[in-house]
Amino acid sequence: MLVVLLIASMFCQGLTVVSYGDNFITAFPENLGFFYPLSPWNYLKVTALYDNTTFTVFYKNTQKNLQIQQSGQTMDVLFTDYFGVNKLGSSILSIRVTSDKNITVVSESRRASSIQTNVVQPTVNLGTDYMIPLLDYPGYLESFDLPRLVSTTMKYNSFKLLIINAVDSQNTITVVKQTSTDVQEETFDIDSYQLVQLQTNGSVLRVRSSKEVAVIFTHPCVETADCNCNMVINQILPTKFQGRSFIVPSFFNVAETQLLVLSENSSSLFHNGSQLEATYSELLPFSNLETSQLVNASDRVSLRLVSPGLIVELIPDTMFFACYLLQFYSQNGRAVVIAETDSKDDVRTHKGLLSASEWTAIAGTKYSSTEVTIADRSATIWHPTSKIAVYMLEYMSAKVVFGGPAIPINEKPDLHGCVLVPGAFAVGPDPLNWTKSLEFCVNNGNQFACPVSKAVLEDMADNLTTEDGTGWIGLRRSLLTTEWYWQGEYEPSVSYVHWDDGQPLDFSKGLCASMSLDPKKDFKWRSARCCEKKKPVCYKRPACLNPSQTWFLKYIP
Known part of the structure; x- marks a missing residue:
């Protein structure tokens, strides 16, 4: 079941x-x-x-x-x-x-x-x-x-x-x-x-x-x-935002906790191999929150975590997002983050990688969770390739907690941050060599397109107009090590490739990488001599949210 x-x-x-x-x-x-x-x-x-x-x-x-x-x-x-x-x-x-x-x-x-x-x-x-x-x-x-x-x-x-x-x-x-x-x-x-x-x-x-x-x-x-x-x-939230699968986040220092279940009809909850019957609105014991835990429902429900002085609406897994804005009453608030275990170390904040000393795997799921201190009153937490859930909490004492889900900003993961305006791909009008192609992109406020993952490549394919021939992308070899690297990316190392059959060629036959612009050829990559002329494939970086720590106070009489 x-x-x-x-x-x-x-x-x-x-x-x-x-x-x-x-x-x-x-x-x-x-x-x-x-x-x-x-x-x-x-x-x-x-x-x-x-x-x-x-x-x-x-x-x-x-x-x-x-x-x-x-x-x-x-x-x-x-x-x-x-x-x-x-x-x-x-x-x-x-x-x-x-x-x-x-x-x-x-x-x-x-x-x-x-x-x-x-x-x-x-x-x-x-x-x-x-x-x-x-x-x-x-x-x-x-x-x-x-x-x-x-x-x-x-x-x-x-x-x-x-x-x-x-x-x-x-x-x-x-x-x-x-x-x-x-x-x-x-x-x-x-x-x-x-x-x-x-x-x-x-x-x-x-x-x-x-x-x-x-x-x-x-x-x-x-x-x-x-x-x-x-x-x-x-x-x-309206009933249209109910869900069937929830990860109940671990809120440390909250000794007594219950689940408040809201269900259109009687719903069965499944937790730790046990089945719990819940009526329309019912408080269910849920005292052990030292680790985050999975709860599934047989029908669409809303779940709230209830403890003395605290009611927190839980985020169903269908409403996980790629990035969140956090607003705290004071500095040193806390964030509970739930991320896929395989990519948990890629969770980022507006200051860089999330500093999490310990992640705990959540039984029965592909997720892990952690609780971290956020030193700023305003922050973003985001993931470049997958969706996460984030809760913001503050402690007035060991037993007085307030807070709830962080503010979801963007559902679609992006390598560049908490995106407000999506990035855009474009093909230059004229064939140029690799160096001139890079200059063309930069002079037009863009960079070379860098399909560093399958998701980025698919996004590029969906947004480019159909073209014949090939175009330059921001992938080339190092003259010192002969290793491929990405031009202008925050992580230049190459972990994803989409080479055509028999590619790339020997180092002596091509230092730069081009991409087929024909969807029928699956946008495959080929190595080529950098002096060859091809159309530049450019990318305009998205506009991302960068929370300021400068706050303004206005009085309304």
Whole structure:
């Protein structure tokens, strides 16, 4: 049965769910931190993916225009007025961000030791159908044997839902609730860009809407094991983003952990050779997280990792990405990285190879995982040839953790980094010798095409127009060692070749490499004398995200 599930998951098409865009809507849930009387600080972290990005923040029937000049820079937008949604019912306290170029947005709420961050999803990722966790607060405390510190009033004795209308028109909302005897539906309307907050104390099953909404699951003050108060927040993804195969990441220093399963129907989970039956919304024991572990489901589900003060949505394997942006509250955040075992040592950051002292193989999978410290507040983690999963975490103490999945930027691996604008291949108009061909490419803002892997060669073949004859590529022999090397690549050594039959010729008969431009000849390579004239095959490097460590603070009254 497990083999069948694994095969089925291989053919399950993943959705491209990049977390950048030009339109966002969110709200700041109430951050109680009732031990601390001071008002919380609410931020939006806005990161520009392109130079000279202008964005607008809409709030309380007001708007503020702001600009970030450099790609990769982040602006902290601090709301000096209190914006926490602390009342049930409708409200105008939604916050909308629009931009002339793609940006990412992270919300952050601080109140003494109660800190939470949340990756705000662009409106293109929102939907009209959401499954809601059936968590009731007293049951949550009982499951972790925590003290009932805030159970004196109903207001703080239940989780809450924020439903935010993401469109500029009236939106009809249907809330499906489980009562003691049956299932009931409640329908109401929300005006443009407004929100409503509901108590959910383990009763709300589903939220449906006529148009797109954002749904946030939250509690203003969840007790943690060391008697602290920490808000929890989880922006729920629409049902279209569910999956069947998950790697539950290892979160060290989290002693008590459970899996929260959301399933359309009863679903069987397979873990460590055992089968677990899960109903619609159920907490399952999952206490041993010293290593990352595989969980498969018989049907599409969403999984959350739940521990005191922490709810983390898990990334299904069909939604692994090639590169991620990480935004931390402070320096020395932590990242959990899941990568294919055979290529785990190729995982990179914006500063070079990932410095991971120890990787642990994940049983039953082709993956390994590691946890590393990231010294910068903003970072990228990416892989040049395969997809990975990345989670960002921060520790306020040994038992207080917050964070979640990192911000996915690009699904397609690329040798050059975290790609924003893909690279482009082009064939020069005139035949030139190898040296002149190199000059032609460089003078036109390009480099020689270097098909250093099968994936790059296939990408080149898909993007080149059909040509006759052959063209020069950036592969040649060293005059000193006679070894082949790549011209201008970060890794000049040659590990992949696509030579034609009988190729390459003897050293004396060719120092440079050409490529057939005819698809019928499979773009095979041949060695040739460098003085021969062939058309240059050029490559314009992609534009990659390079996160800046220069942050700007803007106050919004």
